[in-house]
Amino acid sequence: MKHKATFSKDLLKWFEQNKRQMPWRETKDPYKIWLSEVMLQQTQVNTVRAYYTRFIERFPSIDILAETPIDDVAKYWEGLGYYSRIRNFHQAIRDVKEHYNSEVPNDPTTFLSLKGVGPYTQGAVMSIAFNHPLPAVDGNVYRVFARLDNDHFDITNSKARRHFESKVMEVMPEAAGDFNEALMELGATVCTPKAPLCMLCPVQSHCVAFEEGSVLNLPVKLKKVKKIVQQYKVLIIQKDGQIIIEQRPETGLLASMWQFPMFEMDTHVSDIEEQMDMSLFIEDTPIVKTKHQFTHLEWQLEVYIAHTKDIIPENYQLISVEDKNLYNFPVSMTKIFNYYIDNNHQV
């Protein structure tokens, strides 16, 4: 970010003048602030408002909540989603009554140990209620700092939270709670994911992504692609002291590379013989089972020794083990080849 020295002051000034009214901003009660933070996890402000008000009217204090059975409490969470939140919160509140004299612990480490309190909730409650100088990094903060610093760090990476926490701490002012709230408020109302209001942004002059025109590309969030599992039988077919290989198609996965003939796991021997136009004797048990990982899929391979006396069709190649360096094999096949040699399965 640019002008690091004045960033926090500019943001706080904007927040003073633009913060939205919310029920939980009308109190300094740590219990109520905590409740609001739990409700706001993965849930938008407009959804939370009504739930928060009803909940606090019914359970205005830690003692009252702690003394109510969980099933009665859970009724006040119906429709809000992520229901483990209320079970964990209720358990935590009972712990607070039991072990901390019904007062929210004014100690970040103790507070973090409570059920349902993670790094975000710890930072948010401790800074807003007690002004501890801790970061409270949520999705908004990822986005705001990724843009301020034109930072292309992948936010799905497990190291992302710590990465952005350190950025927050570099500019953390004395008013920690207000600053954390201001960052989230900015992300929720101005520095939004799809249609950010950069022309209204109070820290536009600090924003490198705005300068570079990369705002809409940030933050970087790599797509999670489900790995497809493919299971194959791999045949090492022996004939007259040599073995059979084939070349893969010119396009696609492992284009034009060589491999042992392989067939989907549930292919019957008769179908294999028909496809290869050869008669085969395939041994009953695989000599080895291996896995091979690609970016987007996984091969699970069972390797079988087979024998034939037939003429080899033209689309196959009969080679000697010593000639394997003359052909281009992917790692998966090289491993099988080496296993085959090292374990004396040769003819």
Add this chain to the structure above:
DNA sequence: AAGGCGTGGTA
């Protein structure tokens, strides 16, 4: 450490 957990809103 990657997946599961809920619901409502938006493009």
Add this chain to the structure above:
DNA sequence: TTACCAAGCCT
């Protein structure tokens, strides 16, 4: 319709 997003945490 589908995909993605929204103040995360637990296992």
